[in-house]
Structure formats: structure tokens, C-alpha cells
Amino acid sequence: MGVVILFFGLFFMGGWAVALAGLGRASLMLWRDRGQEWVRSHGHPFARLLLPAPAYLRFDKTLAVTVLLADLWLVSGIVVLGADGIFTEEWMGYPGMMDPGGQGYQAGAVSMLRTTAWWSASAAVLGRCWTTAVVQLTVLPLSALWIASFDTYYT
Template sequence: MGIGMFFFGLAFMGGWAAAAVALVYAAVTLVRVWPEDWMRRDGHPVARLLVPAPAYLRFDVALAVTAFLADLWLVSMALVFGADGVFTEDWMGYPGMMDPTGQGYQAGVVSALRSTAWWTFGLAVLGRCWITAGVQVGVLPLAAWWIGTFDTYYTT
């Protein structure tokens, strides 16, 4: 088994726990900053809307870390399940026997990652979490493109 697949296997097995801990930390941060100002009091109204207060910025950073860990877990899950007879990448090791039910797996994973990216990006923008929105639009579409470039038993 390749080192890369070992990393993604570990991220799949423990990534959900890391994302859950980060989510709890983000919730605690939100509770702590709740009574503080969420918008700046001085400046142009557009600048006050776009540039969050320091307390809200701390929450956004905690939420961005949570989103990154959840994205890593989601990508790891797709790779671990796809390594069992769908993907034929060298760094994954021997992928096992061909799985005829996995023919649409790669397209489904790419579509799911892109949809997740844009839905979570939209929610982050609605919540004015600019760092989280940047993480979501940066990580998941690149992961979807990367997984889309894999050779499979059905495209080689």
C-alpha cells in the first residue's frame, strides 16, 4: 500500500472524529463571542458588512478549520471506497478485483464533491464566513478535479 493511501486511510478512519472535535470547538467559540459585536460600528456600511468584527473572525477561522477537516474526511472516504476495485492509481497499491458496480462511482464522487462545495460555499457566504467560503471553494473543487483525473478500470 502506498504512503498516500495510508494517509487517506488514516484520514478516513479518524477524520470524522477530528471534524467533530473542531465542530464542538467552533460551537464553543460561537457561544463565547455571541454577546460581542458581530459587525464593526465605524466605517462605511459596506465595509462593516464585509469586514467582520474580531470576535466573529475568530468564529470564522474555527469554522474554516472544521470545514477543512470535514472536506479531508469526505475526500478520504471517496478514495478509500474507490480504491477497492475502481481506481487504478499506482500510489494506491493493488486495487483488487474489478468491481462492475463501480462504473459510475468516479462520476458520482466528482458530482457529489462539486455539489457539496457550492452548497457549503453558498451557506458560508450567507453567514458572512468569508474564510470558510474560501476553504470550501478551494478544497472540494480541486479534490473533485483530482479524483476526476484518476484512471479507472472503465476508462483505461
């Protein structure tokens, strides 16, 4: 088994706990900063919309790290589940038996990553979490391109 697939396997097994811990930290930060201003009270209304208060920026950065960990967990799950008979990359080692039901796995995984990127980035923009939106629009589409570049038994 390749070292890289071992990394993805370990992150897939424990990454959910790390992502939940990050979400807990973001929630704790919301609770801790509840008495502070979340919107700037001075300046032009457009500037107040684009530049949130420092408490909100701290929350946005924590949320960005949390979604980055969740994205890594999602990509790790796709790679680990696809390594068992669908993908044929050299660094994955011998993938085992060919899965007859996996013909649409790669296309479905790429579509899911792109859809998740757009929905989560849209939710982040609506919540004015600019850093989180940038993370979602860079990590997930690049991961989708990376997974789409894998060789499979079916191509």
C-alpha cells in the same frame, strides 16, 4: 499497500472525530464570544458588511479549519472506497477485484464534491464567513479535479 493510501485510510477512519472536535471548538467559540459585538457599529454599511467584528472573524477562522478537516475526511472516504476495485493508480497498490457496480463511482464522486462545494460556499457567503467560503471553493473543486484524473478500470 501504498503509504499514501494508508494515510487516506487512517484519516478516513479517524477524520470524523477530528472534524467533530473542530465543530465543537467552533460552537464553544460562539458560546464564549456571545457577549461581544458580531457586527461593527461604525463606518459605512458596506464596509460593516464586508469586515465583520473581531469575534466573528475568530469564529470564521475556526469554522474554516473545521470545514477543511471535514473536506479532507470526505475526500479520504472517496479515495479509500474507490481504491477497492475502481481506481487503478500506482500509488494505491493492487486494488483487488473489479467492482461491477462502480462504473459511475468516479463521476458521482466528482459531481458530489462540486455540488458540496457550491452549496457550502453559498451558505458561508450568506453567513458572511468569507474565509470558510474561500476554503470551500478551493479545496473541494481541486479535489474533484484530482479524483477525476484517476485511471479506472472502466476508462
